[in-house]
Amino acid sequence: MPDFACLSCGACxxxxxxxxxxxxxxxxxxxxxxxxxxxxxxxxxxRLRGTDEAPPRCVALEGEIGKKVRCTIYQQRPGPCRDFAPYAPLGIGDDACDRARRRHGLPPLAL
Ligand code: SF4
Ligand code: SF4
Incomplete structure (x- = not known):
């Protein structure tokens, strides 16, 4: 999670x-x-542990969703995490990013 938007989100x-x-x-x-x-x-x-639980949450995620989070294996994260919402680090979301954020009561990223 390289930027401010993702570091204060973590919804996905x-x-x-x-x-x-x-x-x-x-x-x-x-x-x-x-x-x-x-x-x-x-x-x-x-499968990343925790992501199929109810509610889902990857065990590698630290922090509070929508406040301050950190992926504890960021440099080694797997392909799906690397590929997810590739422009979110620039503050540009996509449908999947919007959906994840909506599930946590967060608005879409502003362009
Ligand atoms: S849901 Fe979007 S903004 Fe939030 S951490 Fe994932 S990619 Fe970043
Ligand atoms: S490995 Fe990191 S980026 Fe991927 S779901 Fe878990 S906390 Fe999120």
């Missing part, structure tokens, strides 16, 4: 299931998502 980390390929997991040699933060889904997919 507590709105959707986050599934990704095991290739994004840390290995002995390569950095990646710590396996203990995930649950296995299939032979090739894992």
């Amino acid at each position: 980390c507590a709105a959707f299931r986050v599934d990704f390929h095991r290739a994004d997991l840390a290995t002995g040699e390569l950095p990646g998502v710590p396996a203990e933060l995930t649950v296995p889904l299939t032979a090739t997919l894992v």
